[in-house]
Amino acid sequence: MARRSRAPVSWPAEFWPDAGREGVALQQNRQWPESHSEETDILPRVDARQAQPDPNATEQIQHVPYEGPTQQFSAMGQSGDLGGGAPPHGAPGGEGQQAAGPQRWRKPGIIAAAVFGFLVLLYGLDLLITSGDIPRGVTVAGVDVGGMSDSEAEDVLREEIEPRLTQPVAYSAGEVSGELNPKESGLTLDWDATLEQAGDQPLNPFTRIASFFTTTELGVVTQTEPNQFDNAMKALRKNIDQKPVEGDVVFEGAQPKAVEPKQGQQLQLDQAREAILTHWASGERLSLPVTSTPVTVPMEQVEKAMREVAQPAMSGPVIVHGEGADGVLEPEEIAKGLSFEAKNGSLVPKIDQKKIVEGVKAELASTEKEGKDATIVFQGDKPTVEPSEDGNKIKWDETLRPLLDVLKKTEGRELTATYEKKPAEITTEEAENLGIKEVIGEWTTGGFAPDSGVNIRVVAEEVNGAIVQPGETFSLNEHTGPRTKAEGYVEAGIIKNGAPGKAVGGGISQFATTLYNAYYFAGMKDAGHQEHSYYISRYPKGREATVFQDTDGSSVIDLKFTNDSEHGVAIQTIWTPSDITVRLWGTKRYEVKSETGDETNHVQPSEQEGPKENCQPSNGAPGFTITDTRILKDIETGQEVRREERTVKYNPQPKIVCTKKD
Template identity: 60%
Template sequence: MIEQSDPGTAATDDGDRANRRRRAARRAGLVGIAAVAVLGVLYGVDVLFSNGNVPRGVTVAGVQVGGMTRTAAEQKLREQIEPRLARPVGLKAGDVQATLEPGSAGLNLDWAGTLDRAGSQPLNPVTRITSFFTSREVGVATHADTTRLVAALDGLRARTDRDPTEGTVRFDGLNPVAVDPKQGQKLDVANSVPSVVADWASGRQVELPVVTTAVRTTKAVVDAALQQVAKPSVAGPVTITGEGGKTATLAPDAIAKALTFEPADGALNPKVDQGKVVEVVKPQLADTEKDGKDAAIVFESGKPAVKESVDGVGVDWDKSLAGLLDVLKRPDNRVVKAEYAHKPAKITTDAANQLGIKEVIGEFETGGFAADSGVNIRLVAEKVNGAIVKPGDTFSLNGFTGPRGTREGYVDAGIIENGAPGRAVGGGISQFATTLYNAAYFAGMKDAGHKEHSYWITRYPAGREATVFQNPDGSSVIDLKFTNDSPTGVAIQTIWTPSSLKVVLWGTKRYSSVESITGEKTNFVDPPTKQGPAQNCHAGNGAPGFTVTDTKVIKDLSGKEVSRNTRTVRYDPSPKIVCGQG
C-alpha cells in the first residue's frame, strides 16, 4: 500500500529549518564581529603602549631586548655587552688562534645606531602577532677606525701567515721521523675587516678568511717514504769493497746524515748526498788509490824544463755509488763494489809544453836580510819555486803557501810593528812579497791586489813594494796577488842565497819594456817620539813620513807605449824610539 504525505506539513518543516540556519548565521556573525572588536581593542592597546619600543623578538649579539623601551634596551645592552668590549676578541685564522685588543684596533660600539637597526614596532597586525612567536638577531653597529683595524690585523701576520711546509722524513740520530705536510696560509686582511666589524662584540670567536697555498706531498707519501726507504736504510751498515781485499764501512749514522728526501710531483724522492758518503769511505780506501802528479816546471842549467805528469788511479765515486739507494733498501746483501778509473793530471805534460814558458819576462832581486829572516824567506822561496800561473789565472801568495807557522818550519824573526822593531813567526816574508811583486811588475802582469808597508823600509823601492800578513790560524789578512792576463803561461823561479833573493818570471815576451818612474817625495811629516818597551828596547831616530808616486809605463814589442798608470803611496812617519826614563 502506498502512503501519501500532507503537503502542508512538509512546507512547514522546511521553513523551520531555514529559520534556524538564519539564526545561526546571525549568531556567528555577532561572534566574529565581537572577536574582531576585541582584537581591534587589543591591537589599539598594543599600539598605544608599545609605540616607540624595540620590536618584539629582537636580540642584539645574543641579548634579548625585544619589546623593551630604547632606554631600557640600551641599558641592558650596556650591562651585558659592554664588559665584553674590554676583553680581547678571539680570532681564528685557518688553524691559528689569535686575539685582538678592541681599543688598539679602533673598535667602539654605537649603541644608538645598534637600536636604530632594530627599528620600531610594526603597524602591520599580522607582523605584530607573529612577533610573539619568532626572534630576530640584529647585528651591532660599530664605530671602526679602518686604518687602525687594518694595522692591527697586519700585526697578526707573524702568527697567522706561514709558507707551505712540504712533508719529508728527517733523522733524529738513527731514528727516522715523519714530518707531515702543512699547507701555507696568509691572512686576507681586506676581507677580514668586515668580519671583525660584524662579529667582534658577539662574544664568539671571529672567523677570519685566509688564502691557502697547497703542498705537493701527502701524509700517505711521507709514511711510504718512512717505511719503504728511511727505516730500511739505517737498519744496518753498507760495505764498499775495494781492490786488494780492502773494504770500507758506511755506518748507519753516516747513512742518516747523507740521506734526505725531496718533494717532486706529488712524490717524496730519496736523495743520497754523495759528498758526505765519500767523505766517510774515501779515507778507508786511500791505500787502493794512487795520486797523479801534475807536470811541473823545473829549472835545469838556469832554464825551465817540463817534468812529465803522471796519471793517477782512483775510485770513480759517481759510478760506484750509482746504485747505493737500491742497496740501502735491502734487508741483506748490503754491499757496493768500488769501481776504479784512471785520473789524468790537472796539468798534463802536453799542456805544460804548450804553455809557452820559454824566456824571462820579468825579474827582481833584493838582499840585506837577517839570518833568521833568511830561514823564512828560503822556506817560502822553495814552496813557490816552479809554480805555474796559467793564462787568466790569479796567483795568491797566501793562498799558494798556506799557513806559515812553526808547524811548517817557520821561525821567529824580525818585523816592524807600529814603527818599532819587533819579532814574530814568519818575519821576513814581506821581503819575498816585495821581490815577487817587482818581478811580476816588470813582467807586465796585472796587479790583483797588494798593500805597501805602513812605514818605508829603505832597502825597498819607495812606492813599489808589498807586505803580507796572516792570522795565527793561517787565514789571509793582507795578500799579494797578480793575474796572468797574457795568452801564455807563466812560471815562477826563485833563487835564494843566505844574502839575497831573486825571483824570475818565465813566459813569452809581449812587451819590449816595463818602466817604473818614481816621483819626488812630498808632504813630509816629522816622526813622533815614542817610549820604547821596558825590556829589549832598541832606541832609534825614526824617519819622516812622506807621499810618493810610482808610474808604470808599458811599451809593446814595437816600442809603442800601451799603458801608463800612476799609483800614489802615503807612508807614515816611523817614530823616534826612546829607551829608559825620558
C-alpha cells in the same frame, strides 16, 4: 537567537549561468543572512522534494523559469558545488529549493575581514606603544636590548659589555685555539655607533609582526689602532697557519718510522678580521674561518714505502768492494743517507750521496790516490821540477747508482766501486819543457814593521813556486784568496784616508810593489795595477802598487800580469825579517830599463785632525805628478822593441794633528 539586521548581498552572476535577466532580477532581490547563526535559523537545509513556499516567511522566493542547459547546475548540485547542496530555486536540478552556495562564500570573507581588522588594530596599538624604542628581537653582542628605550639600552649594554673589553678574547681556528688581547691588539668600542646601529622601530607591518618570532644579532662597532691591529693579525696568522705534513718515512737510528699525513690550514684573513671587529666584545669564543691545505701523499703510500724500501733497506749492511779493500755500509749509515720525497702523490726514495760516502770513504781511502801537478821548487837558488803524480779516484756517482735497487733486497747486498784515473794538469814532462831556467826579473824591498813582516811572510809562502803558463794571467788576490786571521794574517799598519791605521793583512802592498817591479823588469805584460794615492818614500816613484780586499775577501784592488812569452814563468820569493825579494824565472827575452821623469805639479799638504783613538801625528808630504818609461830591448839583437809610458799623480799626504784629551 536574536537576529541582526541584514543587508542584501549580491550573488555573483557566474553562479547563475544562462539565467538571463530573470536570473539577475532574482539575484538582486535575494537577501542572505549576515552570520552563520542566522543562516542556520533562517535557511535550514531541506530536501528539495519536500520544500514548499511558506506564505508566512519574511521573503518569498520567486520562481524564475529556466530555459537554458541543465548540465552545469546538475553537476554542481551532485558533486560538491559551492553551496554544499542543491542549486538555488529555479536552477536546473533543484527547482523550488533555497540557494545555499553564496552563504559558503560569505563566511571566509567575513573571517578574513575580521582577522585583518584585528591585525590593523594590533599594528596600531603596537606602533603607538613602542614608538621611539629599539626594535623587538635586537641583541647587541649577545645582550637583548629589543623594545628598550635608547637610554635603557645604553645602561644595559654598558653594564654587560664593559667588563668584557679588557678580558682576553678566546678563539678557535680549525685545530688551533688561543686568546687575543684586546688592548695589545688596539681594539676599543665605539659606543655611540654601536647604539645607533640598533635603529628605530620599523613601520613595515610584516617586519613588526616577524619581530615577535625572530632575533636580530648586531655586533659592536669597533675602533682600531691600525698598526697594532695589523701586527695582531700577523701574529694570529702565524699561530694559526699550519703547513700540511706530508706522509713520510723517517729513521730513528736504524728503525724506520711512518709519519702519518696531516692536512694544513690557513687563516681566511679578511673574514677573520670582520669576525673579530664585530664580535670580540661578545664574551663568547670566536670561531675564525680557515681553509684546509690538503696533503698529496695518502697513508697507503707511506705504508708502501715502508714495506718496499725502508724496511728492506735496514735489513743488513751493504758491502762496497774497492781495489784492494772493502767498505761496509751499516744500516745506521744507510739511514743517514736515505730519505723520501713527496712527488706525484707517492713517496720517492732519495739517496744523499755525500752522507753515504762518509759512511764508507775511510775504509776505501787506501784504494784512492790524490793527483799532483808538477811544481817548481827552488833548491840552492835554482829551480827544480818536482814530478807530477796521476790520481786514482772513486767515481761515486757510478758506484752508488745501483744502491737503491740493492737496498730493496734482503740478500746479495753488494756494490763494486768504479775508479777513474786523473792525470795531473801539469805533468813532469810539461814542467821540464816550460823553459824555466834563468832569472828574468827580480826586485827587493825592505824596511817593514814586524807585524807587517808577518803578513808579507805569509803571502810570500803562498806565492812561492807558482807557475804561470804561456798566455796565462796571474792574479795576486785570486791566488791567495781571502787574507784573514784564519789564514795566518795579523793586524798591521795601513793608510786609510791619508791617516795611519791598522787592519788584518796590512803590509801586503809592500809585497805587491815588490812583485810588480819583478815582472816589470822581466818584461811581462801588465794586466792591471794601481799605485798608492800618495807617495811612500821606500818605493820607486811611479813604480809601485797596492792591493785591497773587502771584509768578505772579495777583490777590490788587484795586481795582475800576463805571461805573454812562449815559455813558462815560475815565481820565487825570499823572505827575511828585514826585506822581501821576488824573482821571476823563465827564458829571458828582454833587457829592461826604467827612466823616471822629474816631479811636476807640486801640491802642498793640508792639515787635518787625526782620529780620537790611537792618533799618530805626521808632518805630511806634498803631492806631485811623475812619468815613468819602461824601455824593452831584444836580448839577442839589442834593438829597442818598445817604450811604455805611465804617468802617476800622487796626492799630498795631509799633516795629521792629534788633539789632546781633557
